[in-house]
Amino acid sequence: MTPRDDNLARRIRAWLGVKTLGDIPSPPPEVVPPMLPDVSRLELKSVPRLQGSLERLPVAGELGAAVPALASLMSIMDRNEAEKIYDFLGSLSLPPGYDPALADIWFKQSHGLRVSLMPPAVTGFFSISEMHTVEAFGFTLEETLSCWLKALRSSGSPEGSRVEISMETAARFPDRFGFVCLRISSGGTDLVNALSRAFKRLEKGDLSGETRRYLLDFTIETGWLLDESDFDQIWQLILRRGNLVHRRLSRGLVPVSSIRFLAGILRGISDRRELPELLREERVHKAMEIFSSHDRKAMTKCLSDFPDLIGHIDDQTEMDLVIEAVSHGIAGSEHSKMGESIAVFLHNTPGGIHW
Numbered sequence: 001m002t003p004r005d006d007n008l009a010r011r012i013r014a015w016l017g018v019k020t021l022g023d024i025p026s027p028p029p030e031v032v033p034p035m036l037p038d039v040s041r042l043e044l045k046s047v048p049r050l051q052g053s054l055e056r057l058p059v060a061g062e063l064g065a066a067v068p069a070l071a072s073l074m075s076i077m078d079r080n081e082a083e084k085i086y087d088f089l090g091s092l093s094l095p096p097g098y099d100p101a102l103a104d105i106w107f108k109q110s111h112g113l114r115v116s117l118m119p120p121a122v123t124g125f126f127s128i129s130e131m132h133t134v135e136a137f138g139f140t141l142e143e144t145l146s147c148w149l150k151a152l153r154s155s156g157s158p159e160g161s162r163v164e165i166s167m168e169t170a171a172r173f174p175d176r177f178g179f180v181c182l183r184i185s186s187g188g189t190d191l192v193n194a195l196s197r198a199f200k201r202l203e204k205g206d207l208s209g210e211t212r213r214y215l216l217d218f219t220i221e222t223g224w225l226l227d228e229s230d231f232d233q234i235w236q237l238i239l240r241r242g243n244l245v246h247r248r249l250s251r252g253l254v255p256v257s258s259i260r261f262l263a264g265i266l267r268g269i270s271d272r273r274e275l276p277e278l279l280r281e282e283r284v285h286k287a288m289e290i291f292s293s294h295d296r297k298a299m300t301k302c303l304s305d306f307p308d309l310i311g312h313i314d315d316q317t318e319m320d321l322v323i324e325a326v327s328h329g330i331a332g333s334e335h336s337k338m339g340e341s342i343a344v345f346l347h348n349t350p351g352g353i354h355w
Contacts, residue, residue: 005298011291012306019312026213026246029221031178033143034150039108044072059092064100069107073118076111081119088123095130102142109149117152120163124148128170136174144177151181154188161192168199173216183220194224194231201235214238214246222249225256230263230336237266237322244319254326257335262325264339271340279314286317 051071054060060067074082103125110121128148132141139147151166162184169180183191198219202212215238223231237245249259269275287299287309303309330338 004295005301008291008293008295008298008302009305012302012309015290016306016308016312025210026217026243026250028138028175029179029217029251031138031147031182033139033146033178034182036105036109036142036146036149037112039105039111042108042111044068044108045075047071047075050075053086054089057089059089059094062094062098062100063089063103066100066103066107069104069111070122073107073110073122076115077118078115085119085122092126095126095132098129099141102145105142106145113152114159117159117163120167121152124163124167127167131170131174137170137177138175139178147178147181151184154185158189158192161196165192165195165199172199172202173213176213176216176220180216180220187220187224191220191224194219198223205239207239211239211242214242214250217246217250221252222254222256222259226260226263227336229267230260233263233266233270234259237262237318241315241318241322244315245322248319248322249326255329257330258326258328260335261330261339262322264336265321265325265342266339267336268340268342279317282317283310283313286320287313290316 051068054063054067054071054074057063063070074085077085106125107122110118113121125145128144129141132144134140137144148166151162154162166177166181166184170177173180180195184195198216202215207215215235218234218238223234226234234249248254269278283303284296284299287303288294288296290313291299293299303313325339
């Protein structure tokens with residue numbers, strides 16, 4: 001090995017040492033939990049027979065001060081639903097750290113919900129209480145419930161979907177629970193439908209926890225605003241490049257128009273070229289660029305000697321495309337079609353698409 005080759009190999013080892021440190025965990029988006037509304041003036045319904053029935057349940061002593069508010073709430077429910085809640089309470093074991101005062105506040109808050117949401121508000125309270133820790137959710141239980149109440153009180157999306165999505169988030173992504181609930185409260189049907197599709201997608205494949213979080217964040221922040229084709233392009237991009245692309249596109253750093261433009265370029269490329277083939281053709285050139293080398297033969301040998309180098313070079317190649325695509329303001333309205341048209345144009349020019 002010549003001194004120049006030895007120097008190139010040392011630089012590659014140092015570069016790989018940095019690249020292989022692993023993904024930095026993605027913190028949840030910052031959320032300011034709303035205050036729970038004041039319910040001190042709420043007048044509970046007087047339902048002595050129902051309250052007496054609840055007080056005879058094995059769990060009644062532990063429910064404590066929350067029983068009157070719970071009885072009042074159940075008296076408003078559909079009769080069949082109230083009977084299901086009674087049966088649920090009959091076999092209930094209260095979670096550790098159960099707070100009767102907070103339960104009383106929650107059941108009073110639930111009086112302001114639509115009647116159809118009252119039963120899941122009761123069962124959900126105990127489920128969330130069972131799952132909750134400050135370390136997992138990032139908030140106190142009261143703050144966590146205040147975010148959930150915001151989602152339950154929102155309109156514009158199917159009630160059952162709101163409950164299902166929020167509870168699935170609590171179980172699978174507790175650190176995103178507050179963020180998801182507050183976004184549900186403002187995003188309406190389109191956001192809820194996008195989250196439903198995202199959760200179904202997340203059931204497929206062996207994905208790391210961090211990758212799942214990247215995909216969830218993308219869906220909540222901008223993915224729900226994309227049509228299905230553009231959504232799929234960015235979803236696949238995140239699967240390929242993980243945190244590299246997540247930190248570039250998340251937290252509102254890039255306009256939705258630019259993300260649509262990027263999706264169109266990716267679709268234009270993938271419809272006409274196999275991406276692995278394109279990356280393979282560019283690999284030596286990109287490596288020479290990164291390491292400021294003019295020796296194509298030496299760089300080809302390095303790619304053979306350092307197998308891990310290939311994936312990181314491909315990461316850099318595609319990320320350069322991403323950065324270039326989203327770094328410009330995109331005028332007009334057909335952003336995705338514009339990106340696809342550019343990719344088609346480059347494909348049809350002599351020499352084809354190159355990075």
